[in-house]
Amino acid sequence: MKRFNPWLVLLGLAVCAGVVQAGEPLVFWTPEVEKDRMELQEELGRAFQEKTGIAVKVVPVQENMLSERVTAAFAARSLPDVIYHPIDYTHGWLEAGVLNAQAATSCIDALGKATFGKGPLRLVDYQGACGAVPMDGWGQLLLFRKDLFKEKGLAEPDSWDAILEAARTLHNPPLLWGFEAATDPGQTYTQQVFEHFALSNGVRLTGAHGQIHLNSSRLKETLEFYKTLAGFTPPGNLYWLHTRLDYLSGRTAMIVWSPYILDELSGLRQDQPVVPDLAKGKAGFLAQNTGFVSVIKGPNGAAQYGQVSYLGITRDADVQNASQWVNYLLGEGYPKWMGMAPEGKLPLRKGTAEDEDRFVQEWMGLEFGVTRRARISDFYGKDVVQKILEGMDGFDRWGFAAGKGGLMSKIYGTKVVPKVLKQYLDGELSEEEAARELESRIRSLE
DSSP states (O other): OOOOOHHHHHHHHHHHTTOOOOSSOEEEEESOOSHHHHHHHHHHHHHHHHHHSOOEEEEEOOHHHHHHHHHHHHHTTOOOSEEEEEHHHHHHHHHHTOBOHHHHHHHHHHHOGGGBOHHHHHHTEETTEESSEEEEEEEOEEEEEHHHHHHHTOOOSOBHHHHHHHHHHHOBTTTBBSOOOOOOTTOHHHHHHHHHHHHHTTOOSBOTTSSBOOOSHHHHHHHHHHHHHHTTSOSSOOOHHHHHHHHHTTOBSEEEEOTTHHHHHTTOOTTSOOHHHHHHTOTTHHHHTEEEEOSEEETTEEEEEEEEEEEEEBTTSOHHHHHHHHHHHTTTTHHHHHTTSTTTOEESBOOOSSOTTHHHHHHHTOEEOSSSOEEHHHHHOHHHHHHHHHTGGGEEOSSTTTTOHHHHHHHHHHTHHHHHHHHHHTTSSOHHHHHHHHHHHHHTTO
16 A cells, blocks of 8 residues: 655645746747846746746847857757747748747637737748747838928828828938938848838739749839939938938938837937937927838838747747746736837737737836836827837738748848849849849849
């Protein structure tokens, strides 16, 4: 007869309650490597362990080394349990067998698929499953000077026609440029801006049968539009640093940028002077007189370019523990996670089944800034914040939803689009030649 051991009963109860966890800690790789962000992620790991008994080892990996590190770990069968990563890698890792789509889909189902933005889910559709779990992201914005638009009676620049009309009307170089476009052939930013306009005109990377199809009338139309915009832009090879600096200096009426500019635009940073604020003697003047367009309407569509980051559960993961960690980060730990950089970490999970707007409301209450801090909603107003959030369902990108994620990584890596675009802008290629060249060079990357 076996003897009754009360300690075994107590141990069993502890395990069921999630207080004791045997074995190795859950390993979480993150490209959020800055000291303050690492400390925050480690705090989340400790809180998760207190709640579940599962220890978390947070491992910093520089984003430009992420692909290389994953490839090596995959070959050695030593992948981490969960990887926080940009969409640029998701489809390539799914095709290689690095990520467990079934585990990710189960997490999304448990959290509630309807609580996520449709766009981020669509971008990682993989063989009928969701390849990874949407975590956070930002939608590209068109910023414009509301005060200057009001003086001239101009409409909000949310369409191609309105953008061109405003650029023509306000263009007064060298004091004020009508629109500052990205033109540097060596910068990813140039593709981000051009791709946003291309998406707004219904330009897709592939045709109906999944083949590369860029040599189209819509692409040529977009090229012509972009060249017209470049005519209201300062000369030279311009990228994000120039456009941000010129907007904060009051030298351009419109730019396209990510929400990360909200921090500098606010004037809450002593290291980033805002010239219109100084000129008016009023802190926050430029922020209060900046309008935001999230979804741009073209002749054949409407879109917002979105950069999305995901939580991927790997093939080597302890799926049960990894799923609990993912669910924790997108639940109890979500507001703290977004607080790392709220201006660029939009909540791609909007709420819960019980409170569908919970995380949006919590995000609106987060503070940003460095020298001084303020709540985003208080500083910019709820209407602006709502406009920043409204494009989440429609986040779009070339290729990912069509299963061309691996190819898109090559396109961005080689910068083929900015290079051909620059040749076109410089008059070295016609619209026909540029469209053919883009299609040919991208096909060669497959």
